[in-house]
Amino acid sequence: MCGRFVSSSTPDEIAAYFDAAPPPAEAVLEPSWNVAPTNDVYVVTVDGGVRQVAAHHWGLVPVWAKSPAAGNKMINARAETLADKNAFKHAYRKRRCIVPVDGFYEWKAQPGAKRKQPYFIHRRDDEPLAFAGLWEEWRGPDRSGDQRLRSATIITTTANETMAPVHDRMPVILPPSAWEEWLDPHNQDLDTLGRLLVPAPPALLVMHAVGPEVGKVSNKGPHLIDPLPPGLSELEGQ
Numbered sequence: 001m002c003g004r005f006v007s008s009s010t011p012d013e014i015a016a017y018f019d020a021a022p023p024p025a026e027a028v029l030e031p032s033w034n035v036a037p038t039n040d041v042y043v044v045t046v047d048g049g050v051r052q053v054a055a056h057h058w059g060l061v062p063v064w065a066k067s068p069a070a071g072n073k074m075i076n077a078r079a080e081t082l083a084d085k086n087a088f089k090h091a092y093r094k095r096r097c098i099v100p101v102d103g104f105y106e107w108k109a110q111p112g113a114k115r116k117q118p119y120f121i122h123r124r125d126d127e128p129l130a131f132a133g134l135w136e137e138w139r140g141p142d143r144s145g146d147q148r149l150r151s152a153t154i155i156t157t158t159a160n161e162t163m164a165p166v167h168d169r170m171p172v173i174l175p176p177s178a179w180e181e182w183l184d185p186h187n188q189d190l191d192t193l194g195r196l197l198v199p200a201p202p203a204l205l206v207m208h209a210v211g212p213e214v215g216k217v218s219n220k221g222p223h224l225i226d227p228l229p230p231g232l233s234e235l236e237g238q
Helices: 011-017 068-073 089-094 176-183 190-194
Strands: 005-007 032-035 040-047 050-058 076-078 096-101 103-108 117-123 129-138 149-158 169-171 205-209
Touching: 005 096, 011 040, 011 050, 040 129, 040 176, 050 068, 068 149, 089 096, 089 129, 089 190, 096 149, 096 176, 129 169, 129 176, 176 190
Parallel strands: 050 149, 076 149
Antiparallel strands: 005 032, 005 103, 040 050, 040 096, 096 129, 103 117, 117 205, 129 149, 149 169
């Protein structure tokens, strides 16, 4: 799964990296080294053939939901069941997005310890990660349009060799060659799309142990990704 991540790049940097239009001024988000579910997050979508960066609520709220609280349990969507789950299947066909992040966190149980050890995972070259995602627009419980909320979820798949020692799932990370195909709202070939939802190459990612402060959602600063001193994690150096 993916329950916390880093979004420290500026909107202009994100727009340039994904060849997209930046978000309007009112949608600019503060940088965060500890983005948590229900926070607003940047997404990249296509509208009228143009890529755009926008801010969406993290936790997909289906159109049929009675309240936005339905999204609290939909921060992730399993790649294997997207086409079947009522909450995701319509967005999978028409409303796909990329969630740009600068790294993410995962927690691993430690033998003999009550507290899990958090790890920061990022690209080996420190470029942004392009998580595959879905988005929806909720228009209120009666669908009248009086309330509007755009929300998103991050798609997960089985872990690659790098991630497996920490967790059995990981976000789907799309290479640049897949961005156009994934974002095209007219592309509804689920077989082709499904072939994009695979684990990233193991060599793409590296990780290091970080301190427990990341477990508190109110902590948002860059110190959260600082490595622990050498020797405190058996995964150090991978």
